[in-house]
Amino acid sequence: MKLPTVQFTKEQERFREEVRAFLQDELSKGTFQTKCDSWLSGCDANFSKLVAEKGWIGMTWPKKYGGGERSSIDRYILTEEFLAFGAPVAAHWFADRQTGPLLLRFGTEEQRNFFLPKIVKGECFFAIGLSEPNSGSDLASVKTRAEKVEGGWVVNGAKTWSSNAQHAHYMVTLVRTEPVSEKKHSGLSQLIIDLNSEGVTISPIRYLTGEHHFNDVFFDNVFVPDEMVVGTLGNGWAQGLAELAYERSGPERILSTFPLLNEAIEELKRQHNLEGLAEASKLVAELWSLRNLSIGVAKVLEEGGEVMVPAALVKSIGTKFEQKVPEVVRLLMDVYPQLQAEQKMNRFLAESILHAPGFTIRGGTSEVLYGIIAKGVIAG
Numbered sequence: 001m002k003l004p005t006v007q008f009t010k011e012q013e014r015f016r017e018e019v020r021a022f023l024q025d026e027l028s029k030g031t032f033q034t035k036c037d038s039w040l041s042g043c044d045a046n047f048s049k050l051v052a053e054k055g056w057i058g059m060t061w062p063k064k065y066g067g068g069e070r071s072s073i074d075r076y077i078l079t080e081e082f083l084a085f086g087a088p089v090a091a092h093w094f095a096d097r098q099t100g101p102l103l104l105r106f107g108t109e110e111q112r113n114f115f116l117p118k119i120v121k122g123e124c125f126f127a128i129g130l131s132e133p134n135s136g137s138d139l140a141s142v143k144t145r146a147e148k149v150e151g152g153w154v155v156n157g158a159k160t161w162s163s164n165a166q167h168a169h170y171m172v173t174l175v176r177t178e179p180v181s182e183k184k185h186s187g188l189s190q191l192i193i194d195l196n197s198e199g200v201t202i203s204p205i206r207y208l209t210g211e212h213h214f215n216d217v218f219f220d221n222v223f224v225p226d227e228m229v230v231g232t233l234g235n236g237w238a239q240g241l242a243e244l245a246y247e248r249s250g251p252e253r254i255l256s257t258f259p260l261l262n263e264a265i266e267e268l269k270r271q272h273n274l275e276g277l278a279e280a281s282k283l284v285a286e287l288w289s290l291r292n293l294s295i296g297v298a299k300v301l302e303e304g305g306e307v308m309v310p311a312a313l314v315k316s317i318g319t320k321f322e323q324k325v326p327e328v329v330r331l332l333m334d335v336y337p338q339l340q341a342e343q344k345m346n347r348f349l350a351e352s353i354l355h356a357p358g359f360t361i362r363g364g365t366s367e368v369l370y371g372i373i374a375k376g377v378i379a380g
Contacts, residue, residue: 024085032044039082040358043091045122047091084262086258090164096119126172127170127172127215128243132144132159140185154221156219157218161215172192175189253319254287256355261325264345290318293317322359
């Protein structure tokens with residue numbers, strides 16, 4: 001596996017400083033409070049609107065749809081700074097990261113013209129409908145069915161682990177449009193479902209913190225117009241895999257617990273704890289290596305290359321790293337984790353510990369990712 005090395009330009013470094021100044025200003029105003037795992041748990045439509053006004057949603061997309069036609073590396077820089085500050089970007093996150101690129105690659109011109117400008121303005125949020133109850137990690141065992149009727153489809157079934165569906169306007173949903181055959185990956189299609197449609201029920205799956213980010217979503221005779229079919233009927237599996245490449249390889253797979261790591265290092269410095277800093281430096285070295293992998297994948301994606309295996313690698317190793325950070329910090333420091341604590345260290349540690357179990361679920365379980373990597377190695 002060969003990934004390119006990326007060197008940031010002076011212009012890109014200036015852009016980083018611009019983003020950092022914006023976030024520091026909004027943080028000082030009290031617009032948001034730094035959180036760990038903010039790309040999932042920090043859902044704030046007003047903050048997303050501020051980001052949209054800066055032109056930072058859909059920034060790599062064509063200008064005719066409202067995008068900025070900037071590079072994927074620019075977007076990577078933006079994402080890193082959002083995560084480092086723990087900014088509440090969850091409202092627009094999935095539409096910006098996945099839905100837009102999916103529609104640009106597979107959608108109709110009507111879909112692009114309708115959805116993309118709204119996403120760019122921070123006015124339209126998407127959820128992802130892939131996993132299902134009782135299916136474990138076998139994504140191909142989709143039982144949610146779409147039956148053809150005049151003018152569209154009637155959908156019945158359920159999706160689970162749907163992040164922030166309670167705040168989303170639409171969901172890109174993987175459904176079975178043909179009877180199950182020996183090739184269970186065939187006969188699957190993607191539909192855009194309006195989550196305000198009659199027959200849609202959204203039920204929370206609460207975190208250990210009591211927070212509501214994951215959901216079960218049920219479809220009971222939900223009508224979906226023909227124009228909401230994404231791409232080609234029966235090609236849903238291939239389209240879904242292409243979509244997952246964007247989901248698995250970004251900096252959110254390595255920086256969810258970064259605010260905790262950063263605060264721990266600052267505290268160890270204040271304590272002149274050289275032994276603790278030596279242990280923390282091992283985490284920094286591991287993070288730097290993961291970051292280089294992740295940036296390399298972003299560059300290959302920009303160039304239209306195949307990244308299924310390296311994206312799975314980034315996600316699987318990144319999950320272990322993100323879960324390791326709170327464990328190391330907990331052992332290094334005398335900290336009492338409390339979600340409502342005024343001291344940032346205590347709060348960040350509580351958020352990281354209680355969110356960490358979910359890291360292995362979202363974006364594909366580690367066991368599934370190991371299988372993808374192994375098959376890629378054998379095929380290579």
